Amino acid sequence: MDNSSNNRDELIVSILEKVSDKVDIVTVEQARQGVILSNNTVVLEEHARRSTASEARIEHLERHVIFINAAVKVIGALGAVTLFCVKLYSYLIH
8 A cells, every 4th residue: 555655646746746847837938928018018109109200290291282282273373364364465465
């Protein structure tokens, strides 16, 4: 009985050591994933900050494009009116 009891104890100790090793592996993996998660959080916060800044610049550019488009339309309209006046003047003179 003493021999079988020793074999059982050794088997239990062996199993507990294997379980302990697996728990250590899981603990190390969790720590590694925690570091990765922290790094990804920092990168995401930086991306959000840059996106906000980019959106503000794009909004400014969109307003500038609207202004330029309006200015081009006014210049085109003035050109059309000028051309009309020139043609009308030429017609009235002859």
